[in-house]
Amino acid sequence: MNIDFSPEELAFQQEVREWFAQNLPADLKRKTELGIMLSKDELVAWQRILNGRGWLVTGWPKEYGGPDWTATQRYIFDMERARANAPIGLSMGIIMLGPVLMAFGTQEQKDYYLPRIRNCDDWWCQGYSEPGAGSDLASLKTMAVSDGDDYIVNGSKIWTTYGHWANRIFCLVRTSTEGKKQEGISFLLIDMDTPGIEVRPIISIDGEHHLNETFFTDVRVPKKNLVGKEGQGWTVAKYLLTHERTTIAGVADSKVHMTNLKRMARENGANGEPLMNDPNLRQKLAKAEINLTALEYTNLRTLAATAAGKAPGPESSLLKLDGTAVQQELSELGVELAGQYAWPWKAEGEVGPAEYASTMMRYAFTRAATIYGGSDEVQKNVIAKMILGLNFK
Numbered sequence: 001m002n003i004d005f006s007p008e009e010l011a012f013q014q015e016v017r018e019w020f021a022q023n024l025p026a027d028l029k030r031k032t033e034l035g036i037m038l039s040k041d042e043l044v045a046w047q048r049i050l051n052g053r054g055w056l057v058t059g060w061p062k063e064y065g066g067p068d069w070t071a072t073q074r075y076i077f078d079m080e081r082a083r084a085n086a087p088i089g090l091s092m093g094i095i096m097l098g099p100v101l102m103a104f105g106t107q108e109q110k111d112y113y114l115p116r117i118r119n120c121d122d123w124w125c126q127g128y129s130e131p132g133a134g135s136d137l138a139s140l141k142t143m144a145v146s147d148g149d150d151y152i153v154n155g156s157k158i159w160t161t162y163g164h165w166a167n168r169i170f171c172l173v174r175t176s177t178e179g180k181k182q183e184g185i186s187f188l189l190i191d192m193d194t195p196g197i198e199v200r201p202i203i204s205i206d207g208e209h210h211l212n213e214t215f216f217t218d219v220r221v222p223k224k225n226l227v228g229k230e231g232q233g234w235t236v237a238k239y240l241l242t243h244e245r246t247t248i249a250g251v252a253d254s255k256v257h258m259t260n261l262k263r264m265a266r267e268n269g270a271n272g273e274p275l276m277n278d279p280n281l282r283q284k285l286a287k288a289e290i291n292l293t294a295l296e297y298t299n300l301r302t303l304a305a306t307a308a309g310k311a312p313g314p315e316s317s318l319l320k321l322d323g324t325a326v327q328q329e330l331s332e333l334g335v336e337l338a339g340q341y342a343w344p345w346k347a348e349g350e351v352g353p354a355e356y357a358s359t360m361m362r363y364a365f366t367r368a369a370t371i372y373g374g375s376d377e378v379q380k381n382v383i384a385k386m387i388l389g390l391n392f393k
């Protein structure tokens, strides 16, 4: 197995690096560096710049406007994006819905929605989780009842990320209560301005508004918005969840975070000495870097297997589990390094160096990383069954 980049891949890396240096607006770069949340307008504008270069829908095939990159090129691109302090694309439409429409959508759905996703004309959010259906997603209760050419949808979704920015939502709904609970689920596309939809904010622990509850009361949805067949929603949802993601481990951003932490430890001091001289802190930084390097090599091994034609499998659970553990470890070290500068909440530029202002927010929000996208325990169950071959009830 070869995990070194080829000369062509190194040339590609250089091209991407130069492009970011020339095209990333300075204010976006600075905000990303400082961990300041961007507005929807800023994100859409940036994603349109990427799309102009043909580098937004990097995982899509050429026929749908993707650059036709290998998994390794996508990995390199993500490394360079993080290194340049470029915002990460907000990707429900790009990473989740796009591939689903390519695999299960009608020609009409593909023709209409895919170009709109690429050009960021639509902001999609994901309506899967419900108060009683998170890890046990198949227990979802939001009902879609057939009424002529429409469904009438009633129920509620929770943790809808950026639902307040979205003009469309892809939802898992129950179209039947017969048989196995997985068999009665369907996948519906719903316009957020349809009468009967209400979005209520959930303010998360970092004090920001990313999350929402979404309520549906007699919401009329045309049947042409069904993706796949009625009752096929579970198959569609599983396809979406296992769809290949080379960036699930978050290695690129963690590497940049690690570099910044080491720089801060060298540049800042206590009692006339750089923090880096503290053997206890050095040991913690070294441990975090070892964990990150191990994660990076696991990620590269997965890429090498993908490049050799093997389908990505349950290793993504391993990458998610360890990747989020590393993110949490680094965010904890950030708080330790910032010391008293981490105490103020959102004190951008007011107390101590500006780069410490988001330390506590980052620490707080990173707690959620081991819940969203499948909790730690759920990933461990997958690893136990699929990788270790353990059978348990």
Ligand SMILES: Cc1cc2nc3c(=O)[nH]c(=O)nc-3n(C[C@H](O)[C@H](O)[C@H](O)COP(=O)(O)OP(=O)(O)OC[C@H]3O[C@@H](n4cnc5c(N)ncnc54)[C@H](O)[C@@H]3O)c2cc1C
Pocket (backbone or CB within 6 Å): 125, 126, 127, 128, 129, 130, 131, 132, 133, 134, 135, 136, 158, 159, 160, 161, 211, 368, 371, 372, 373, 374, 375, 376, 377, 378, 381
């Ligand atoms: C920041 C954030 C953003 C999110 N964004 C979205 C979004 O945009 N759209 C969306 O649909 N959802 C979203 N979610 C929801 C997310 O997918 C769920 O929170 C997640 O699947 C866990 O479900 P739950 O919260 O219902 O917890 P539960 O499933 O109730 O889990 C509670 C606890 O029990 C454990 N547990 C559950 N089942 C098992 C088991 N079988 N074995 C061992 N332990 C188990 C869990 O690990 C957890 O510790 C988001 C969540 C967060 C935190």
